[in-house]
Amino acid sequence: MGDLDRRAGDLEAELRDLSAWLATPDAPDVTAGVRDRLVRGVRRRRRWRSYAAAALAALLVAVLPPTRTAIAGALGEVLRFAGVSIATSPTPSLPTGEPSPLPSQRTVGLDEARRAVRFPIRMPSTLGPPERALVADPDGAGACRVATLLYDGGRLRLDAFDGRLDLIFHKRTNRPEVTWTQVKGNFAIWVDGPHVVSYVDRSGLVRKETARLSASTLIWEEADVTYRLEGELSEAEALAIARSLT
Structure with a gap:
């Protein structure tokens, strides 16, 4: 396990935490895609870094509010x-x-x-x-x-x-x-x-x-x-x- 793999593991944990508190049945299907990518990343560790980066970018752009506004x-x-x-x-x-x-x-x-x-x-x-x-x-x-x-x-x-x-x-x-x-x-x-x-x-x-x-x-x-x-x-x-x- 190198430094990149360790960082990927930390990122996976953070994404799982975020997906849990952002889950909602009426929201755009962003978190579902994140979860799918996480599963594929676990199964295919060599491809994890590209999946995680894409998932994190989508999550931050599409869901997280830029300031503490009405979530x-x-x-x-x-x-x-x-x-x-x-x-x-x-x-x-x-x-x-x-x-x-x-x-x-x-x-x-x-x-x-x-x-x-x-x-x-x-x-x-x-x-x-x-x-x-x-x-x-x-x-x-x-x-x-x-x-x-x-x-x-x-x-x-x-x-x-x-x-x-x-x-x-x-x-x-x-x-x-x-x-x-x-x-x-x-x-x-x-x-x-x-x-x-x-x-x-x-x-x-x-x-x-x-x-x-x-x-x-x-x-x-x-x-x-x-x-x-x-x-x-x-x-x-x-x-x-x-x-x-x-």
């Missing part, structure tokens, strides 16, 4: 990222009445919440211990899929769930300001403004009865856990909280 406009009507689906059109109908809780949701103590999930529950040092902790949607073995920490009377919410899951929350927005950013070097999505959010169950169905109006939200993934921070926050405030997770 949803570049990717089509559905944006999928770190277990969250964001639908940007058409204009959503606002939910009426009280939303249903997530499946089998219950209030627990923090220690019990830690025992109920298979991932570590981390708290923002800028906020301290939560006022309430919730867990929801247990599997057959009793391990819960989602842990939620509530602050400020429930107006500030931090959801954590297994980042390997395909879809957890489904958002519908009307011309949102959706931008990409970073949390500790990992890609993140900032949704600036109110939007409708619903839970997606284990079978992949959107649970419309859980639909509610959500505040501005920061979504990011770290160490195989996806986080969703929601509240009346500016992007700078949300990023400061996200970076303080311990």
Whole structure:
């Protein structure tokens, strides 16, 4: 393995990461072509460098925004990222009445919440211990899929769930300001403004009865856990909280 082969391997990993967070069924078929080229490159290592270069050029030119502008406009009507689906059109109908809780949701103590999930529950040092902790949607073995920490009377919410899951929350927005950013070097999505959010169950169905109006939200993934921070926050405030997770 020479220096060029090592660089090719690094580029392959970067392209796979990019294709995961840019995946959307309505976007131009750029990422599919990238994946095909990656497969051919693995099978034919000698030809990898030319495939990778072409794939990267196509990806950068066709998809990535030149600045932190509305990423949803570049990717089509559905944006999928770190277990969250964001639908940007058409204009959503606002939910009426009280939303249903997530499946089998219950209030627990923090220690019990830690025992109920298979991932570590981390708290923002800028906020301290939560006022309430919730867990929801247990599997057959009793391990819960989602842990939620509530602050400020429930107006500030931090959801954590297994980042390997395909879809957890489904958002519908009307011309949102959706931008990409970073949390500790990992890609993140900032949704600036109110939007409708619903839970997606284990079978992949959107649970419309859980639909509610959500505040501005920061979504990011770290160490195989996806986080969703929601509240009346500016992007700078949300990023400061996200970076303080311990």
